[in-house]
Amino acid sequence: MKNAFQQLRTEIGTVILGQSSVVEALLVALLAEGHVILEGVPGTAKTLLVKLFSTLIQGEFRRVQLTPDVLPADVLGTSIFDLASQQFILRKGPIFTQILLADEINRTPPKTQAALLEAMEERQVTLDGETLPLSPLFWTIATQNPLEFEGTYPLPEAQLDRFLFKMVVDYPNAAAEKQMLANILGGFEPHNLSQWTGRPILDGDRILAARQEVRSIHVEDSILDYLLNLVTGSRSQPELLLGASPRAAVGWLRAAQAKAWLDDRTFVTPDDIKGIALPLLRHRFILKPEAQLDGISVDRVIRNLLSRIPVPR
Numbered sequence: 001m002k003n004a005f006q007q008l009r010t011e012i013g014t015v016i017l018g019q020s021s022v023v024e025a026l027l028v029a030l031l032a033e034g035h036v037i038l039e040g041v042p043g044t045a046k047t048l049l050v051k052l053f054s055t056l057i058q059g060e061f062r063r064v065q066l067t068p069d070v071l072p073a074d075v076l077g078t079s080i081f082d083l084a085s086q087q088f089i090l091r092k093g094p095i096f097t098q099i100l101l102a103d104e105i106n107r108t109p110p111k112t113q114a115a116l117l118e119a120m121e122e123r124q125v126t127l128d129g130e131t132l133p134l135s136p137l138f139w140t141i142a143t144q145n146p147l148e149f150e151g152t153y154p155l156p157e158a159q160l161d162r163f164l165f166k167m168v169v170d171y172p173n174a175a176a177e178k179q180m181l182a183n184i185l186g187g188f189e190p191h192n193l194s195q196w197t198g199r200p201i202l203d204g205d206r207i208l209a210a211r212q213e214v215r216s217i218h219v220e221d222s223i224l225d226y227l228l229n230l231v232t233g234s235r236s237q238p239e240l241l242l243g244a245s246p247r248a249a250v251g252w253l254r255a256a257q258a259k260a261w262l263d264d265r266t267f268v269t270p271d272d273i274k275g276i277a278l279p280l281l282r283h284r285f286i287l288k289p290e291a292q293l294d295g296i297s298v299d300r301v302i303r304n305l306l307s308r309i310p311v312p313r
Helices: 002-013 020-032 046-056 072-076 110-122 174-185 204-215 221-234 246-262 270-275 277-281 289-293 298-308
Strands: 035-039 061-065 077-082 087-092 099-103 124-127 130-133 139-144 163-168 240-242
Touching (some): 002 046, 020 035, 020 046, 046 099, 072 110, 077 124, 110 139, 221 246, 221 270, 221 298, 270 277
Parallel strands (some): 035 163, 061 099, 099 139
C-alpha cells in the first residue's frame, strides 16, 4: 500500500518539476482527509497538479472556475421545474464529485465562497431543505492568487480554518524549469492529459484502506502534550490576533500520523509535528496590525513558536 503512494509521488514528480514539498503535502492531506489551498502566481501548474492527482488516483474530478459573477447555485446545484413531469428536478452542481478544484477561490465573492462551508466540514450539502451526502472521498483543493493581486476577496477565517494546509507554489528552480521545457519538446502536452502515458496507481477503496492504517499510527502522550503546547502557545503569541483552533489541533494530529505513515513508521515523532507546522498554521494565524506594520510574517511567527516550545525527549 505504501509503495503505491511512493509511486504516486514519483509519477507526479516526472511532470510537476521542482514542487516536491507541495506534492508531499497533498499526499499527507489526502491521507488525513484534509482540504488544501494552493497559492501562487498564475502559470505555476497548480491546476495541472490537481488534474494529475485525480487521474492517478482514479478520482471523479470536477472543476469550478470561480469569478465574481459565479453564484452559490452554480456550485451546489438547483431545482428546475420539469414541464413533462410537472415536478421540480434537482440538477446537481459540480460539488457532487470526489475531487473538486475550486480554481481561483479568492476571485469570487463571500456568498459563493460560503457555499463550500457545509460540504468541506460535513461532507454533505443541503438543498431546498434536503440533506444530500457527498462521497467519502470528497476533497476540495482550492487555488488562489496572492491577495496583493487586484480583484480578490480574502477568505473569511471560518472558511480558512476548514482547510488543512495552505501551500505556497513558487517558481521552480532553473534546472526544473529547463527540464519542463525539455518535456514539452519531447511531446508532453499539459493541456491534453489523455495522451499522457501515466496510468492510474490508486483507487478509492485503497485510499480509504490507507486512511484506516493512518489512524492506527501510535502517538505517545508526550507527543500529544507537545502538540497541545504548540496549539495553546499560539494563542498567546504577542504578534497574533488569532492562533490555532481546536480544529487545527485535530488536523495537526491526523496530518502528523499521515506523515509518519508515509515515512514508513508506526509512531509519530516531534519532527512529524514540526515538519507540517508551516502549511498547517500559515492560513490560520491572523497578525495584529502593528505586527504587519513591523514587517513580521506569519511564517516567522510560526518558526518562533516552534523554537519557543520545548521538544519532548
